[in-house]
Amino acid sequence: MTYLDPPGGHGRPAALARCVSVEPAKFAAAHWGHTPLLSRAAELPNPVGFTDLFSPADADELLSRRGLRTPFLRVARDGQLLPAARYTGGGGAGAEIGDQVLDEKVLQLYADGATLVLQGLHRNWPAVIDFTGDLSAAVGQPMQVNAYLTPPGSQGFATHYDTHDVFVLQVDGRKHWRIHPPVLPDPLERQPWGGRADEVAATAQGPAALDVVLEPGDALYLPRGWLHSAQAQESSSLHLTVGIRALTRYALVEELLALAAEDQRLRATLPFGTDLADPDAIEPELTETVEALREWLLRAEPAAVAARLRQRAWPASRPAPIRPLAQAAAIDALDAESRVAARPGLRWQLAAAGERVALRLFDRTITLPAQCEPAVRALLAGDPIRVADLPGLDSDADRVTLTRRLLREAALTPTPTPT
CATH class of the missing domain: 3.90.930.40 (Outer Surface Protein A; domain 3)
Structure with missing residues (x-):
């Protein structure tokens, strides 16, 4: 049995309850991995919204006084990521490393309409570190947290989908979200939206499943694969995106196939001179391979698969920091x-x-x-x-x-x- 030390209280509301306006059992049954859920600020137990996690003032602090380096900042404009050289350089005497974020360059890009993406807040901002640990324990999945700072009226990214579930937590300002059903349900990490850009663009022209403006303190859950775009309104916008790394049945398939290398029949060399481009030549080998694989799968040990899944999943969810x-x-x-x-x-x-x-x-x-x-x-x-x-x-x-x-x-x- 695996043990997970539960999150400490420290006077914080339960992390999942901060993100969803329904009971955990209902969220798991009706929404988790299936359908979006909009939770308004008035329905959530967050008296100050999400500003206790990360605020515009915190963003300024991180951008200007913490020696931030790439890849902890990305900058996007008109749907494209800008080269890091546009906003990084040396930090002066004793800090000559050339990939440090330069606040004056960030100011110019942001004032010109670029969206700032602060990455990895679950690793470098204390309040977010604590919150992510609690939420990850509640959900049982690895997580990452990014912040998106968008100038008034701007849109950082075109309609797209993510290969992980997300909680969107609106911290400051207002942002208009348009959500469309998936063109590929439950996409894997190896199936990004760029390979289906035409389908995504066509679907985005149709009616939205959810068309909503997020206000400060609102939260939105999006399962992986759901198309979305977001545009800041009359003022600048700051929201947090909590990305939930999907652990899928395909992960079981990958680990089973890795273990199948133990079977000598599956390691056998193909016959000399086999024409790999000829389906008739491949067919008998394919038949024999499938039969050998089937027989091996029937003997697969759950303990061996679990050990490999542990090696994959546990390092992705670090425990709380120590001093x-x-x-x-x-x-x-x-x-x-x-x-x-x-x-x-x-x-x-x-x-x-x-x-x-x-x-x-x-x-x-x-x-x-x-x-x-x-x-x-x-x-x-x-x-x-x-x-x-x-x-x-x-x-x-x-x-x-x-x-x-x-x-x-x-x-x-x-x-x-x-x-």
Whole structure:
């Protein structure tokens, strides 16, 4: 079984409830992966809309004072991305790296109608990092967050579709969205809209499934494949797009095929002199290959497939950030009275490995003596625990040694001792 440490409260409303105006069960059954959902600000528990996550002032801060570099900024105009050289350069003495965002160049482009796309806010803006971690835990999928800043009356991108689901969170200003049904339902990442540009353009000329102006605090859910375009209205617009990386049945197919390389029949060389362009020559080989693949698939082990899916999915959803200096100080000061908890958002599995146990994390596997298993489970259960209360170990010295190891591996974080 996989364990996921639940998101902490910190006084924040549940992340999913901030994005949808219906109960989670109804959202999952009626909308998830199927149909759009518009949620107005008045229907959501967000007294300040989404400005607590990222505001126009925050955007100015990031663009001007944080040493932002590509690819954390893209700039688009008239449906086309502009070359990074148009808005980047060296940052002066001690910061000569040539791909840094230059605020004066950004100003010129934005004033001329270009849309600014701040990418990867789930990695570089604290409030968005926390929100994304909570939402990812609720949905169970990897996520990314970008911000779109559009001048009055401008449209950054032509009608298109995304290969991932999105939540659109309108932060500031008003933006007119036109939504059309898919030309390709459930597109994979390898099936971008550019390969169907004519179909997309033709469909966009027809009646919209949803034609709406988003106001501050409104939210819109769009499943992958749904066509959309958006235009700022009388004032500038800022919205966040939360992209949800789709985990699909085709991912199962890909991992099954990777594992099928274990079957010698599927690794066999084609007969000497086979004309690969001749369907009649290929037909018997295809028949034999399909039969061998079918027989192999019937024997496929779910555990092997799950292990490969874990290696694919877990690194895409990092747990909550840690503070390296504070963590190192806590390791040095650790004793039996110290309290620790699982790192928020940490996915983990614990499995027997001979006379030891293997703790699988998102980026590594740690092996420990088998007698550590009860203590490891207690440490990673989610609630803060006092080191001296760990079960299954003979002494406080053993408990401190195990806890120190997991703190060094960034599986745990220190928590304050109650006063």
